Amino acid sequence: MKDEVPTTEERVANLKGMGSSRKRVEDVRFTQGRGNYVDDIKLDGMLFGDFVRSPYAHARVTTIHTEEAMKVPGVLAVITAADLEPLGLHWMPTLAGDKQMVLADGKVLFQGQEVAFVVATDRYAAADGVEAVEVDYEELPVVVDPFKAMEPDAPVLREDLEGQTEGAHGPRRHHNHIFTWEQGDKDATEAVMAEADVVAEEMIYYHRTHPSPLETCGSVASMDKVTGKLTLWGTFQAPHAIRTVVSLISGIAEHNIRVISPDIGGGFGNKVGAYAGYVCSVVASIVTGKPVKWVEDRMENLMSTAFARDYWMQGKIAATKEGKITGLWCHTTADHGGFDACADPTKFPAGFMNICTGSYDIPTAYLAVDGVYTNKAPGGVAYRCSFRVTEAAYFIERMIEVLAIKLNMDAAELRRINFIKKEQFPYNSALGWEYDSGDYHTAWDKALNAVGYDDLRAEQAQQLEDFKAGKTRRLMGIGLTHFTEIVGAGPVKNCDILGLGMFDSCEIRIHPTGSAIARLGTISQGQGHATTFAQIIASEIGIPADDITLEEGDTDTAPYGLGTYGSRSTPVAGAATAMAGRKIKAKAQMIAAYLLEVHDDDVEFDVDRFVVKGAPERFKTMKEIAFAAYNQAIPGVEPGLEAVSYYDPPNMTYPFGAYICVLDIDVDTGEAEVRKFYALDDCGTRINPMIIEGQVHGGLTEALAIAMGQEIAYDEMGNNKSATLMDFFIPTSWETPNYETDHTTTPSPHHPIGAKGVGESPNVGGVPCFSNAVHDAFRPFGLTQSHMPHDHWRIWKTANGLGLHS
Ligand code: MCN
Ligand code: CUM
Structure with missing residues (x-):
């Protein structure tokens, strides 16, 4: 007779733990009209x-x-x-x-x-x-331009603050000024700029947009x-x-x-x-x-409600003739609207904008951000932004392109020679962060190979010749982006909101029959937490994910946590979940050892059970142990099996990615068609590859929307010109291209399961990638910078301005 004992692989598969593309458990409700909004x-x-x-x-x-x-x-x-x-x-x-x-x-x-x-x-x-x-x-009188708001005779917007020279984030130097935030070494950066072989300078505007969630x-x-x-x-x-x-x-x-x-029904920071x-x-x-x-x-x-972006980023980037970047300077004017209702950790009035050195080893840098009041809606931190990392990534990835033009260099090569090297991690950036882990060169080479980069450039050159010869009216653009994210706010010592430290929590309670309920301080808005956090527990304690209920969002039952934004759930609450699981496992080990009549140290965990070391036929399954916790009086051990963990992460996590977009632009209509989009994401240990892919697809589609059409626009009277979905572009399946996703895995060294966040990455990396593709198509005609969104009208105007219609 065939041996009925399941193999280790079968037992692992039965758990549907980490690494499995477990189907989303919440979709049974959502697809049958049983959601409760x-x-x-x-x-x-x-x-x-x-x-x-x-x-x-x-x-x-x-x-x-x-x-x-x-x-x-x-x-x-x-x-x-x-x-x-x-x-x-x-x-x-x-x-x-x-x-x-x-x-x-x-x-x-x-x-x-x-x-x-x-x-x-x-x-x-x-x-x-x-x-x-x-x-x-x-x-x-209305002020919609943040630069005009700072003129001496600009109307006073906030009369309640009149005469106040101190704001929440230091001195205010004008009646419409909110704060100045400075990071890095100003003098050293200016000295680098003065001595550099090459300095590229540009104003990079990331327009105002809005997440517009379904609900x-x-x-x-x-x-x-x-x-x-x-x-x-x-x-x-x-x-x-x-x-x-x-x-x-x-x-x-x-x-x-x-x-x-x-x-x-979707939050996206809104x-x-x-x-x-x-x-x-x-x-x-x-x-x-x-x-x-x-x-x-x-x-x-x-x-x-909370808009997103509206950052005017004046940049300078210095390099040697060979393209080694020596310094980065940025002054940002941040339009916050009528009230500063940004949702940042207290000490970061411009969020994590100081990640703007990106994936590059830039020795010297300086960033200043001025927050300004205007007659627009308040907000600022929303839309898969990772606390302004979207702006930071757009800034540096545009500046790299601008520098490549100035150096007459290939932008892929320029990135490669400036990447932080694998052996430099943990890496201390010039603007104050400690990047936990990364392997950018491997990701970059994998991405370039996957799309056949050299062949694409050859094809693009041919197409350009054909264009110049009058054989085609289409131009080809190749957009490149290598982004570095910073998610998982955050260590309590650095990050708080209204004085509340940004830890997070998980409580796990195992029932006598071996099933469980877990509660977290976070709250899913569509990310699939009920699916993925059960997978972490399944792998940690050997109970099938299908036997674990996950609950969030009720303050009477869930442990205190700071919630879900900034892709912090996996880095912070995910870590708390693993740590609570480990507490349960430690108690389960004592119970198992008692039941097996051996010393605690003589049993070891094996997928879904504790086995006696060297005697694998002697074991107690987690199901048996759970029952014993409620059924047996075990000397020195309290009844029951539950644990709670409040996790204060030692650092944030730094996911990254390499994205490549190929666009075809019709010069006469301004239409841009995405021919190819390749997205490689590295979010460390992957809990559910299918959910990650879904997050990436959704985030890329939002990135497409932002880069190619969405804008919250105002006229000079402050009328919002884009307050309906007739005027505010939401891509449908018609506009949404096919995405190729890929990954590398560089675990976070400080996270209990090595996981980094991913929810915001595709927007952080996607927007510069689409935008760079548009710019790249016009690079041979002398375009260095044009403002998003690159809708058909603006692309047509760009082509027209470059003389391509004559
Ligand atoms: N995940 C994984 N393995 C990893 C990292 C993440 O399997 N290494 C899974 C997680 O378990 C989770 C999902 O991916 O199910 C997203 O995880 P994470 O990156 O930790 O982000 P959060 O759960 O904290 O979600 C917040 C993030 C933000 S800030 C915005 S904005 C955004 C985003 O998620 N809003 C969303 N994605 C969204 N997706 C939907 N459907 N709806 C939103 O409102
Ligand atoms: Cu910045 S949007 Mo999300 O952090 O909810």
């Missing part, structure tokens, strides 16, 4: 709140007439700043150390700003009520006046932090607040910050004693 929450007697918003970008609010609105059937209340003021809730703190009006307090600073909150019995009545509120405005932002607040308990459901990427903030600003004791993030709608739904529920829902529509989402 904020708008699915329906409570008895629930009311609906909606905002009156400003049509002006800068205006004084003189009178708000609410009488007519109150006559609308179903309207119960119209809340204004005057109502919130006695409660101290007319302004709220932002995550960036600034404060923001909850409802217009005397003036408005951007189009779409919240002016009054109408509470009614349903959404339609609320909308009618909003229409019936009349607001008298006195228009004020907009919303909340449901329910104040139970009998128990004194406030329950707040919302689209929160950081539910615990929201609970603490709500407690601090409302005075409600933290144990009486329960914050729940149910299913979230749902990190605190919005007026959250505050107003809470206030309205306290006032009316009924649950109150607020859910914004698409226009409101695009006009008023």
Whole structure:
């Protein structure tokens, strides 16, 4: 008879642990209409709140007439700043150390700003009520250009800060100035620039865009006046932090607040910050004693919630004649809109922009960032940005191209000779980071070989000749990017948000029959945590992933954590998960040794069991051990089997990638067609290759959108010209090209399972890659820099400006 004992491989496969492309467990719900989003929450007697918003970008609010609105059937209340003021809730703190009006307090600073909150019995009545509120405005001069905002006679935007020369991040040198943030050695960098063989200089603009998640932002607040308990459901990427903030600003004791993030239909950083709608739904529920829902529509989402980028980056890069980079200088003007509501760790007002030396061994560098107020919506850290790494990567990857032009060098070769070498890791960058691990040359060579780089260049040269000979009207562009990410904020000593250290957590509880529940301080918005974190536990403790429930987002049950953004879940909560698993494993070892009647040190872990060393036929499976934990009185060991870990990472992780894009541009129509896109990602140990591929596909498509068409644009009056999906480009399957994905694996040396984050990488690397491809097509005609998005009109204009239409 065949031996029925499963092989080691079969036992490993049965776990569906790390490295397996386990199918997403959440999709059973999502594909059958069983997701539970904020708008699915329906409570008895629930009311609906909606905002009156400003049509002006800068205006004084003189009178708000609410009488007519109150006559609308179903309207119960119209809340204004005057109502919130006695409660101290007319302004709220932002995550960036600034404060923001909850409802217009005397003036408005951007189009779409919240002016009054109408509470009614349903959404339609609320909308009618909003229409019936009349607001008298006195228009004020509008500033949409951050450079003009800094001129001496620019209008004062933030009257509340008038005369304040100190901001949250140091001195303010102008009434519209927020902060200056400096990193690196200014004098040394200027000296390098003065002496260099070659200096390339360029203004790199990364335009304003918006993540526009499928589900907009919303909340449901329910104040139970009998128990004194406030329950707040919302689209929160950081539910615990929201609970603490709500407690601090409302005075409600933290144990009486329960914050729940149910299913979230995409966050992309749009749902990190605190919005007026959250505050107003809470206030309205306290006032009316009924649950109150607020859910914004698409226009409101695009006009008023966290935008992304809007960085003007003036750069200088110095090199020897041979192309060895000797220094990098960058001055950034950061347009933060009407309030500084960026969601960065406290000590980093410009996020991790100081990773802008990228993948290169640049000995000397200097970065300064000036944050500036304008009459635009607040925000700034969103859209797979890894705390401004998107901007940093775009800057350096464009500067490398600009330098390559100046040196008349191949940009792939220029990168290669400047990469940080494998043996230099851990690498200390000139702007203050310690890169944990990397092998850039291997990734780069693999990528160039995979696409047949030399052949592509030969083909491109031929096509250029044909173009010049009038045989074709198409040009070919080859976009290159090698990016270095920094994710996993972060060591508590460096990174906090509102004073809360950026650790994360996991609690694992094993049930008597050998299945388990795990809870984390993070919250999935589509990343598939319920699938992947169970895989970490499966590999760590030998219980099949299918037998592990994973729960996130309920502050009454989950351990405290800082949430999901900055691709920090895997580097931080993933590490906590492994460490909690190891605590369980250590206790399981004691139980196994007791059951097997040997010393603790005489058993060892083997996939899903502990075996006696040298006697593999003597073992106890994790299932048996779990039962024993609840069934046997084991001397010196507490009953039960559970553990919690709060993990403070020693460093961040530094994923990287090599991307190559081949574009064909029609010079006469300005159309750009992606012929090929190759993306090699290295995120260290890979937990679920299929999920990683999904993250990369999604991120690349967002990168395509940003580079090739998306923009939040304003006219001089501060009117948002892109607040609908007719005007704001969202790629469909029609525009989305095929992607080839690949990987190398360079584990993080300090992470318990060697994993680095990946969710934001494809956007960080994708945008410069698409943009570089466009620029590369026009390089032979003298183009060094053109601003994104490279939509057909702009590409046509570029071609026209270069004389290609004559
Ligand atoms: N993963 C893996 N192996 C690794 C690294 C990650 O299998 N070595 C898996 C993780 O287990 C997780 C996913 O990949 O299931 C993403 O992990 P990670 O890179 O740690 O990122 P987070 O889970 O912290 O997600 C945040 C990140 C950010 S900041 C944005 S913005 C973004 C992104 O995720 N928002 C998203 N991807 C998104 N994907 C969806 N569907 N929806 C969003 O809102
Ligand atoms: Cu910067 S977008 Mo993600 O960090 O949620």
